[in-house]
Amino acid sequence: xxxxxxxxxxxxxxxxxxxxxxxxxxxxxxxxxxxxxxxxxxxxxxxxxxxxxxxxxxxxxxxxxxxxxxxxxxxxxxxxxxxxxxxxxxxxxxxxxxxxxxxxxxxxxxxxxxxxxxx
Amino acid sequence: xxxxxxxxxxxxxxxxxxxxxxxxxxxxxxxxxxxxxxxxxxxxxxxxxxxxxxxxxxxxxxxxxxxxxxxxxxxxxxxxxxxxxxxxxxxxxxxxxxxxxxxxxxxxxxxx
Numbered sequence: 001x002x003x004x005x006x007x008x009x010x011x012x013x014x015x016x017x018x019x020x021x022x023x024x025x026x027x028x029x030x031x032x033x034x035x036x037x038x039x040x041x042x043x044x045x046x047x048x049x050x051x052x053x054x055x056x057x058x059x060x061x062x063x064x065x066x067x068x069x070x071x072x073x074x075x076x077x078x079x080x081x082x083x084x085x086x087x088x089x090x091x092x093x094x095x096x097x098x099x100x101x102x103x104x105x106x107x108x109x110x111x112x113x114x115x116x117x118x119x
Numbered sequence: 120x121x122x123x124x125x126x127x128x129x130x131x132x133x134x135x136x137x138x139x140x141x142x143x144x145x146x147x148x149x150x151x152x153x154x155x156x157x158x159x160x161x162x163x164x165x166x167x168x169x170x171x172x173x174x175x176x177x178x179x180x181x182x183x184x185x186x187x188x189x190x191x192x193x194x195x196x197x198x199x200x201x202x203x204x205x206x207x208x209x210x211x212x213x214x215x216x217x218x219x220x221x222x223x224x225x226x227x228x229x230x231x
Contacts, residue, residue: 006161033219043206043221044162093161097217107152108219110161 001025002098006111011012013084020080021114023094029074030096034108035067038091050077084118091115121145123222125207130228131197139192139205141223147212152219153181153192154206163207165192194227202229 003026013019023033031052036044048069049057056069068080081088095108122144131137143151150169156163168174168183168190180193192205204224211218 034218043223046218046220049217091159106217107164107167109164110154113159113161115159 001022002096002107002109004094004096004109004111005112006094007039008114009112010115010117014075015085016083018080018082019084019116020078021092021094021116023077023096023111024033025075025096025098028096028098030077030098031074033071033077034095034097035077035079036093036095038093038113046095047079081116084116086118089116089118118119121209121220123207123209123220125205125222125225127223128226128228130159130230131194133197133199133229133231135197136195137197137227138191139194139207139227141190141192141207141222143190143207143209143222145188145209145211145220147214148185148209150210151181151183151190152208152210153179153190154208154221156204156224158200158204160198165205197229199229199231202227 005024007022008009033050035047038046046059047062050069050071052071052074054056058064071077091113093113095110096105105116124142152167155165155167156162166181168181173182178195183190205227206224207222208219
């Protein structure tokens with residue numbers, strides 16, 4: 001299968017601090033990873049597309065200076081929430097795109113998510 | 120842009136069959152995915168359709184009609200563990216054809 005891990009799974013921080021979330025593809029290389037945010041009882045909203053070795057592509061309305069994305073290797077992408085505020089509290093999920101042997105198409109496999117609470 | 124509609128909630132009985140519908144309006148179409156998401160967890164991939172017709176995988180089947188902008192996920196022999204949110208997601212053609220747009224999800228409750 002395609003396993004994607006995220007760390008940490010849960011983080012609580014004070015307002016104004018920065019938080020880094022890691023997303024790793026464990027058994028495959030991913031040139032493209034995606035970062036989503038999900039508020040309670042709402043669907044996943046794509047924040048940005050992370051491309052290995054190049055700048056991330058941000059969705060409209062997402063502040064690139066606030067949500068810093070680095071995809072320095074084929075197995076690791078990081079999302080840093082800078083100067084976090086309570087309204088940034090959310091469930092952050094990453095995914096990696098891969099085509100498995102015998103699979104029908106490129107499919108996104110998701111990490112377990114990171115619950116961020118900003119006090 | 121993309122617009123995806125699914126029912127908010129559904130309730131079904133253990134052992135029964137349930138069909139979760141999804142309609143979409145898109146400016147470009149490059150496949151439709153169904154994911155299952157338990158509370159507080161990340162989505163897990165269930166199925167993928169890009170051509171019209173039915174795809175069957177064990178207890179789960181997914182159907183697509185591109186002309187109608189319509190898909191459904193069929194769950195057979197329901198089990199209590201199937202209680203979860205089911206997300207319909209459409210892959211567009213912009214952004215290299217990689218981006219998924221998700222519906223709000225259908226919360227399925229399986230009862231005894």
